[in-house]
Amino acid sequence: MSRFARRRLLALAALLAPLALRPGHAAAENFPSRPLTVIVPFAAGGPTDTVSRLVAEAMGRDLGQTVVVENAGGAGGTIGAQRVANARPDGYTLLLHHIGMATTPTLYRKLAYDPVGGFETIGLVTEVPMTLVAKKDFPANTLAEAIQVIRRDQEKLNYANAGIGAASHLCGLLLMKAVDAPMTTVPFRGTGPAMQELLSGRIDLMCDQTTNTTEQINSGALKVFSVTTNKRIPALPNVPTSAEAGLPAFQVTVWHGLYAPKGTPPEVTRRLSAALQAALRDPKLVARFAELGTAPVAQEMATPEAHRTFWLADIAKWKPIIQAAGQYAD
Structure with a gap:
């Protein structure tokens, strides 16, 4: 082999070395190649379960794979959340959780997983x-x-x-x-x-x-x-807001978000976020959400960056309320 050919071979090896150190790279490029599972950390039949099944079905159409919803309830949602935090970070095991993701860091003083650092955000889904x-x-x-x-x-x-x-x-x-x-x-x-x-x-x-x-x-x-909103909702037009009825301090909405285990490759979270955004534009999902008194979030909120910013701000909002109540889960 000539010196020139050897140099070209060494240069090519140097270029490929980073990929060789990333065993999941090829898998991420082909993602998804098999069915996905969305863990709902509450019992079947509840509101988060309803939202999750609608989102999973619509995401499956965009991903070209079945998205299975699995209920893992108990302990205020922490059993299901822990399962996802400990799952292999390949994008095939996801968590769809509600506002509880913002309160768990304060409500639980001891957990077997990191309630913030254990997850990658994918995007917000809806505010109910x-x-x-x-x-x-x-x-x-x-x-x-x-x-x-x-x-x-x-x-x-x-x-x-x-x-x-x-x-x-x-x-x-x-x-x-x-x-x-x-x-x-x-x-x-x-x-x-x-x-x-x-x-x-x-x-x-x-x-x-x-x-x-x-x-x-x-x-x-x-x-x-x-x-509990600042204006009436189309699905219940005759029901007054709390403020209209004389209780302006009684306002709360329940947001839902989609998460993957910490360390999931960025290209996988981007693909999942794109599928979530497509799901939230799906006419079938939009119509069903409207019947249930809610609506998808704006597309710019169904991104990992917007989701994380919103989530961290809500943790800060609920912390003093929970501490003042003095009610903890452990």
Whole structure:
């Protein structure tokens, strides 16, 4: 071999060396080559499960692969989150979680995984309004009347939530702070079981996302007192906002985001983010979201960078509220 040929071979080897040190590079280039799994850290039938299944189906169409939704509930969403944080960072195991990702770092003082550093952000999905609902025979018909009942009978009333750290728990904290009347709190293993108890009349009150209450409200199965947003929503046009009903401090929306394990290659997270953005433009998903009282986020929010900025800001927002309440999950 000539000296010139040897130099060219050495130069080519130097160029290829970085790729040889990245065993996942070829896999990332071909991503995805098999089905993906989205872990929902709550029980089936709840609002986050509903959102996840719609998103998974739409993302699957863009990715050309099946996206399977798997429920791994318990411990306020931390069991499912830990499973994803510990998963192989190849983009095939994802987490779709709600606002609990912003409260877990404060609610849990000891965790077996890093609740912030253990994940790569992919993009936000939706911000879902919440509703304050009650059993069908609750002795009030407006929010003002409900506040009177809560203040009068606070020790007798049961407020349901889906566990400490769940959206319904956080909404309840805000409600009780706003009306200055603590109620007996009954935690359940997920929103689905809590809703069943409310529908049966064994529970008095609950905050829940419109994705889980709109159909129940419209059918007359539940009473509704307000939506927790600053303006009314199209799916429930006759339901006043909390501010309209005289409780402006009672406002909260539940955002959802998609995550991958820390260390997932940037080219994979970019592909997943692009698939998420395509899903949020999907007419079928948009229409179904509207029926459930929500809408996809703006496209620029369905990016890793915007998602992380929003997430870190919400952690800072909820930290003092949780600390003031003094309620921790461990």
